Amino acid sequence: MGAEFLSSAVGQTARARVAAAAVLCTQEEGSHMLPAVPPFLVGMIAAPLVKRVAKPLARGVIKTSVGLTFEIRRAVIEAGEEIQGLTAEVAAEKLSNSARVRRGHVDGAVAAHGAAVS
The missing domain is CATH 1.20.5 (Single alpha-helices involved in coiled-coils or other helix-helix interfaces)
Structure with a gap:
């Protein structure tokens, strides 16, 4: 899944890359935990x-x-x-x-x- 993310990130805006990274971080296979919010996403929202x-x-x-x-x-x-x-x-x-x-x-x-x- 990480390789898919890297190849799809080319040509995207910074916000689209951040959103895609957030989705990637929260979509672990078989996981039913609350989505983890990466620190850089918190920073982009809080800044x-x-x-x-x-x-x-x-x-x-x-x-x-x-x-x-x-x-x-x-x-x-x-x-x-x-x-x-x-x-x-x-x-x-x-x-x-x-x-x-x-x-x-x-x-x-x-x-x-x-x-x-x-």
Whole structure:
């Protein structure tokens, strides 16, 4: 039966060959089992369905990923700006404190010198 299939497959379209192969696979002599569906036949039937479902699904996943990426970048930029603002505030406080301390030492030295002179 396989030789008959090969000789009859010449000149047939791909779908006709697939259908003939499916028939060949399911027509075992004396077999009363359910017809076995070859994997390539399942693939040919499922491929258009998968394409219809997978393309919008993949598009949604990519769209969500890009949106999340932009949101994360925005959040990182805002956090960086907050850190820069806090750093500037702390630096300003440190400078003003060190200036006050230096001024206090100078005022204290002048007062001590004034008391010593009197």
